[in-house]
Amino acid sequence: MSDALPPHRRGGSRPRIVDVARAAGVSAQTVSNVLNERPGFTPETRERVLAAVRSTGYIPDPAGRHLRTGRSRRVGFSMSRSDLDPRNPFTLAFLDAVLSTAAQLDQRVLVYTHDVHVEGAFRADAGRGETDGFVLANSAPGDPRVAILEELGIPYALMGRTLPAQAQAWVDIDNAAAIASAVDHVIAAGRSRIAYVGHDSDVPWIRERERGFVDALERHGLSLPAPWRLTGSVAQLRDRLDAVFAGAEIRPDALVTASDSLALLTVDVARRHGIAVGSELAVTGFDGGALATLARPHLTTVEIPVPAIADRVVRRLLGRIDGTDDAASGEIFATRLVVAESA
Template identity: 30%
Template sequence: MAKPHGKSDDRPPGMLDVARVAGVSAQTVSRVLSGRPHVQPQTRERVLAAVEKLGYRRNNAARVLSSGRSRTLGVVTLRTTFYSRAALTAGIENAARAAGYEVTTAAAASLDTSGIEAALSRLADQDVEGVILAVPLIHTSARIEQFTRTTPTIAVDGSRTDTTDVVAVDQALAARKATQHLLDLGHETVWHIAGPEHWLEAARRREGWRATLEEAGRPVPPQLEGDWSPASGYRNGLLLGRIPEATAVFVASDEMAFGVIRALTELGRRVPDDVSLVSVDDIDLAAYCTPPLTTVAQPFARTGELAVAHLLRHINDPAGTIVPESVEPRLVVRASTAPYAGT
């Protein structure tokens, strides 16, 4: 059977598909399907024709209240078990609830444009009033740009479309704080186990690490790369632990750091006596590993609060000025770092 015009994959058609075929915004589609006034007859006909052509079936036909507002915010996140994503989402949900809003989450199966588009389409079907993007936009697309032009959207990792507001932790500063802490302890240089290359957060941390070393006139070791998982930290720790001159390492996340510590321990290299280690996030487990992690805390709850505040401001004042906001991370010193004890 031939696929409906305007749709090239096997997923059910969503509101963004209807909007594209009808040549209107997702919000206009929502107004038509909710029976709201102030829609031109010709526009209504185009939307209904697109619905018929695509075989679109609405998932949430009665969500919009009589006021025309759903009191619901959407969050796009990656389908993952990483603690940092869960902590950020919890911060968003708490802030939204305090403001009288519900939150619906759409997990993207991947970070390519089709995965993000599918997640946005599911949120459009839920009549969300605005969206928080908790994923890095590696690439954008016409559909993503159209959605963010017509629906208030906040990004929380620094990536953006032409019309997206940004509330983000200063990741380069996080790396600078971690790297400078190790240099201040007397280490000649600092090795780095980075996050995935395509994640903007990882890229900013690499930049901050490299810039701090270069400004201090220190050699910049070759970087190692993980995927945020403890397993990738473990693999890189087995490599790093065999380099005698590696006495200090900045790991891009706490979860990778757990794997690094295990690898170093298995190789007989003690933390922090032989290798000092700093990571990023300050998840709950960081204070309870052996040794307790020195880490740069990301204020997940505060970031969620600010993202919701920015989003509600745009919902209530769509013509208002977009002013990005940077959140400062905080160094938390524990037992995984110590002064250089070189010979």
């Protein structure tokens, strides 16, 4: 068993920076320069030092590094407990992408979870100085977390939007244009009786998706009958879909939904009524995560480029920390419609 350990750990002593220097054939100062990203060494030297760090099992002292550089190399990620709901996995997918980019950039991520609207707890966590800045997801204009971070002078970047007077360190999508692509697709496929299934929520991206849906219908000379505007909780939507599929003389031939989870609900209810999804009824989702591929039939869905957005948000945060991103403007990333069997 002991032969599997780095040489300096077999005797139980913790490897030191001089051990790394000896293994890499450089000075201890060069090792320090590499680990703290100071200039003055070649890429080859950097790789040799990092290889020696791995082989010796050396672990830099984060407290010491923080004192020397003023940087902890840690970023905070704030989420509510509701974001952990597996029925809506978007935030978890975003966190996973944040972790991936952070690891590439030698950053660590501290996750802070709070109940919604518990501003005091977030303020206390943010004010501890454990991180260099924060990444936020699902952030709408007026998000109290943004105001707290600005008040405390803590850098942040986010997916969503901020108020005009706040730092524009955001990355987002055009939700209205994104859902319009789904409407265009089902109409091009010959569908003309199109219903909408959405969450009962006032958050901006949900409102924008419904607005984009209605605008796209009108552009094609179609309208949305009131009984075919289906919003509410999951339980309410199940009942309303039942009513649409069972009782009406004329029923929709397409349902455009505001999320993949709602598309799955729609597919489930349609199946119980003996409706063949894909041929008799077109169903589209929105998010493009794992749920879309797990569904049967596979969902046609608007795919949000989560890895690319998360990567950009993390890099914008580090730019704000370094002073290279002035947060003068936000950025819009394009979505794409992934066409599969459901529509």
